[in-house]
Amino acid sequence: MDVPAGEPRRLAAVAVVLPEGVTPPGTRGRILHEALALYAESGFHGTSIRAIASRVGINSATLYSHYPSKAHVLAELVLIGHRELHARLTAALATHAAPAEQLTALVRAHVQLHTDFPLLAVVTDSELHALPAELSAPALELRDACRRMLLDVLRRGSEQSVFRMPDLVLAATAIGGMGMRVAHWFGPDQPYTREQVAGSYAHFALRIAGAEQP
Amino acid sequence: MDVPAGEPRRLAAVAVVLPEGVTPPGTRGRILHEALALYAESGFHGTSIRAIASRVGINSATLYSHYPSKAHVLAELVLIGHRELHARLTAALATHAAPAEQLTALVRAHVQLHTDFPLLAVVTDSELHALPAELSAPALELRDACRRMLLDVLRRGSEQSVFRMPDLVLAATAIGGMGMRVAHWFGPDQPYTREQVAGSYAHFALRIAGAEQP
Amino acid sequence: MDVPAGEPRRLAAVAVVLPEGVTPPGTRGRILHEALALYAESGFHGTSIRAIASRVGINSATLYSHYPSKAHVLAELVLIGHRELHARLTAALATHAAPAEQLTALVRAHVQLHTDFPLLAVVTDSELHALPAELSAPALELRDACRRMLLDVLRRGSEQSVFRMPDLVLAATAIGGMGMRVAHWFGPDQPYTREQVAGSYAHFALRIAGAEQP
Amino acid sequence: MDVPAGEPRRLAAVAVVLPEGVTPPGTRGRILHEALALYAESGFHGTSIRAIASRVGINSATLYSHYPSKAHVLAELVLIGHRELHARLTAALATHAAPAEQLTALVRAHVQLHTDFPLLAVVTDSELHALPAELSAPALELRDACRRMLLDVLRRGSEQSVFRMPDLVLAATAIGGMGMRVAHWFGPDQPYTREQVAGSYAHFALRIAGAEQP
DNA sequence: CATGAATGAGCATTCATTCAT
DNA sequence: AATGAATGAATGCTCATTCAT
Numbered sequence A, B, C, D: 001m002d003v004p005a006g007e008p009r010r011l012a013a014v015a016v017v018l019p020e021g022v023t024p025p026g027t028r029g030r031i032l033h034e035a036l037a038l039y040a041e042s043g044f045h046g047t048s049i050r051a052i053a054s055r056v057g058i059n060s061a062t063l064y065s066h067y068p069s070k071a072h073v074l075a076e077l078v079l080i081g082h083r084e085l086h087a088r089l090t091a092a093l094a095t096h097a098a099p100a101e102q103l104t105a106l107v108r109a110h111v112q113l114h115t116d117f118p119l120l121a122v123v124t125d126s127e128l129h130a131l132p133a134e135l136s137a138p139a140l141e142l143r144d145a146c147r148r149m150l151l152d153v154l155r156r157g158s159e160q161s162v163f164r165m166p167d168l169v170l171a172a173t174a175i176g177g178m179g180m181r182v183a184h185w186f187g188p189d190q191p192y193t194r195e196q197v198a199g200s201y202a203h204f205a206l207r208i209a210g211a212e213q214p
Numbered sequence E: 001c002a003t004g005a006a007t008g009a010g011c012a013t014t015c016a017t018t019c020a021t
Numbered sequence F: 001a002a003t004g005a006a007t008g009a010a011t012g013c014t015c016a017t018t019c020a021t
Helices: A026-042 A049-056 A070-094 A099-116 A118-126 A133-159 A168-185 A194-209 B026-042 B049-056 B060-065 B070-094 B099-116 B118-126 B133-159 B168-185 B194-209 C026-042 C049-056 C070-094 C099-116 C118-126 C133-159 C168-185 C194-209 D026-042 D049-056 D060-065 D070-094 D099-116 D118-126 D133-159 D168-185 D194-209
Strands: none
Touching: A026 A049, A026 A070, A026 A118, A070 A099, A070 A118, A070 A133, A099 A118, A099 A133, A099 A168, A099 A194, A118 A168, A133 A168, A168 A194, A168 B168, A168 B194, A194 B168, A194 B194, B026 B049, B026 B060, B026 B070, B026 B118, B049 B060, B070 B099, B070 B118, B070 B133, B099 B118, B099 B133, B099 B168, B099 B194, B118 B168, B133 B168, B168 B194, C026 C049, C026 C070, C026 C118, C070 C099, C070 C118, C070 C133, C099 C118, C099 C133, C099 C168, C099 C194, C118 C168, C133 C168, C168 C194, C168 D168, C168 D194, C194 D168, C194 D194, D026 D049, D026 D060, D026 D070, D026 D118, D049 D060, D070 D099, D070 D118, D070 D133, D099 D118, D099 D133, D099 D168, D099 D194, D118 D168, D133 D168, D168 D194
């Protein structure tokens, strides 16, 4: 029931994009790019240090001049992804004060992160568990903060009777879950723009929350 | 924004459960069980044939008396998962004729598959891409059939003006996506029963579809 | 300088032929046939017990009802080959009393063994060394007897001044060596009959021995 | 009828010798040496990468820093062997213009290659078929060129009525075959020098060709 | 006689990582 | 910063052989 047509690849997107400003320059940045492409396609355990190095055009030993281990490369990607999500959600939340507008902004931001950086989102969501606890901890804190933002908005909307939903936490899981999945099917082969998807999903979120319909 | 509290594990569930009647007997079935546990926790590439064999209590070479390769073990799991989903959705669809009731039944079935067999669902959804095309093909056909069931119900509901949504396909991706994610957080550590989750999610789906609210 | 055109296969012939009367009946005989084909093509170490069993159409365990080990199958082939050679050479020697006629008969028999049973000859010559000493011993005795037959004929011819050659042993190695190589290139793809090859090689042997030319 | 006394070993020689100047330096060269010894004794399939590495004194993984596969090690040996043969035959041919002298030089060179590098000759002749076609192709071309050199000399000798033989191609197979076999029995345990063997075999070749005897 | 399941040892190869240069 | 060589451990898988049925 993952809707757009089923190909065996893990995601539909191809372009390897990282948020601006956060990618380190030079070889270190190229390592990050190529690792992202491979981790997204084949997963952390399915990707070898040699495969990354080969795509970068360096010797695999050289990678260790830039990162202390294969896991640290993933950790940096996972952290970049979570930081970008957290920053966007924080900014979205600040644009409005009313829960309905905040929920809209939050979901739009969440979805657009997944349309703008689908590879990063897939890696951030699906490969985090491959990291040892001490490397995933910073990302997990950000993830928790993001989760609380959504729950807070839903709670305030409920308290103000702007929202009406059977269960707050379940609504949050539903809204979060549908957004995360976008990274897997969004890509150049389907007809929607990022704004269309984000807008529709924000609309769905309002409906899930039981917001008064305009 | 994956809501219940963040631990580094890939899913919250622990019990290894497979649908009744489809698990082969004897050693072959035990291999399937232990492989499911490991594939769910560490992924296909993160799981070694020796790790599976060791949990089963057999020599790793013995595994090859039952499956021709590591990938065939995954292929059987993935196929079982898709078959169970397809069977449940088909049965759900048959219980009613009206789109709203059908959508409710469909989403309840979809969600309950993810609460009843969370490990299988995670493997089915996340590890399918590790298979060579010829091994994933049967599952992909079933997946496509499931996708069409959901789209058909939404389409008929729209045509009968029972549903009202901005875009049919996007609604389907949202409904499907939120259900798939359930496998990751549902487990013994959270307070909801399978019926509560299924009921709430069916409710959310109706709202996403813009169904007339009672 | 192995003359007919160079293909990567080990020998040109294809038909799997064993001497009449010596092949055991039933499954045991079929094992011998298929083992011969595989040992000739890929060598003892390059052939697995399962490959033999698969060609025979039996389970690999069944092979052990007929032979105590993989090496014993080879040992039987090697012994059959040496027995056939020894029998033919003995018969050839008995047909005449004069050294020149004896040498002719001996070389014709030697060459024809290699044209009649090229696979067996290749296995007999090239795979014997893969056997443990106790399994190869009976064949080695026969091989030694064959060697002595040739040397004796050459010696008697020399003593009677029918032959005239720089060195007896070296002549024997040359005559033996050229005959052994026949198994590698003789086959249906080249224009000579077994009689033509045998006749020419016998002629060459007489010349090597420095026999009076008719 | 392989004449010098029968031991179960594949060849009588022990010293591992490779042509000067062509062996790569350092670890790569040592790998080549030890692989030659083992391939000659036990064949390609009977030799493990670990056995080679152990004789070299390196970890088996280190071998892959020098050769991409076990087959590539054999391919290099087989190519060295064929190159050396081709070079020696070419040089031999150039020393004289008359067919009889050319045949003598050719056979002396052929035989001496087998006395000087018996292990290499055995591997070159007997293990080539274990290579995939693309790895054996360069050697097969050289082998073909060598074959044509011998045939050309025999043909010119026949045309000039210096040689007189029943069949050109069969004479070539005989001359080539007897030379190849030398690698198997020549060694420290027998009384002939390389020059004695080469001289006698050249003499035999002239007789096979039916050359006018001085 | 034949089998399917089982095994311990071994296979070629790849792994992430280290280190001297 | 970058490399080629090196390594110990591990990879998926095949080996010849055994054994209960």
